[in-house]
Amino acid sequence: MRYIFLILFCLLVSCDGGEVSFEVIDNKDECHSCPGSLVVKKNNMVDTIKTGSWGKTSDNYSVVKILNNDYVVLKTSRFGMGILEEGIYIYSTENNSFLKKVFEKLYITQADSYNEVQGGALKCTRIKRNLKFDFESNFLKVNIDTTLSFLIETDEEFTLISSGTKQEKHIIFE
Numbered sequence: 001m002r003y004i005f006l007i008l009f010c011l012l013v014s015c016d017g018g019e020v021s022f023e024v025i026d027n028k029d030e031c032h033s034c035p036g037s038l039v040v041k042k043n044n045m046v047d048t049i050k051t052g053s054w055g056k057t058s059d060n061y062s063v064v065k066i067l068n069n070d071y072v073v074l075k076t077s078r079f080g081m082g083i084l085e086e087g088i089y090i091y092s093t094e095n096n097s098f099l100k101k102v103f104e105k106l107y108i109t110q111a112d113s114y115n116e117v118q119g120g121a122l123k124c125t126r127i128k129r130n131l132k133f134d135f136e137s138n139f140l141k142v143n144i145d146t147t148l149s150f151l152i153e154t155d156e157e158f159t160l161i162s163s164g165t166k167q168e169k170h171i172i173f174e
Helices: 002-017
Strands: 020-025 036-042 045-051 060-066 069-080 083-092 101-116 122-136 139-152 159-171
Touching (some): 045 069, 045 083, 101 139
Antiparallel strands (some): 036 045, 069 083, 083 101, 101 122, 139 159
C-alpha cells in the first residue's frame, strides 16, 4: 500500500513539471501588421502568443531555465516607418501563471535620418545597435554595441562617426 502512494506521488510530481511544446500557425492574411500564432502547450494547458508579421510567427523562441523555473523566451524583430526594432519577451510556464508575461523590452536597432547637404545631395545618418541577450542567475544581460555613421548619397559605404558598448542587466522574477 505504501508503494502505491509512492508511485502515485511520483506520477503527480512528474505530471506537474511537463514539457513545453510549440505549434506555429500562420495567419491567412499576409499583411505587414498581421502576426502569426505561436501555440504553447504544457500538460493540459494551452495558450497562444500572437507574434511576427506578414502572417508568419517570429521563429526565435525557446524554453530557457532561469534559476529553477522554465520560461518561454521569444525574440522578435520588425521594421516599420524606417525603424528596425528587436525585442525580447519572457513568459512563465508555471501552472498558476501559464504564459503570463514576466518581462518585455524593445530596442531600436537601426534608425536612419536624412537631410540635404550642400550641393543638394542627401546625407543619411544611421544609428545601429547590435544586441546580444544572455541569462545569468535570475538576470537578463543585454550587451549593446552601438555605431553612429553617415553616408552621402554618392558614397558606397557608411563612414563611422563613433561607436561604443554598454551592458544592461534586468532582474527576471514573477
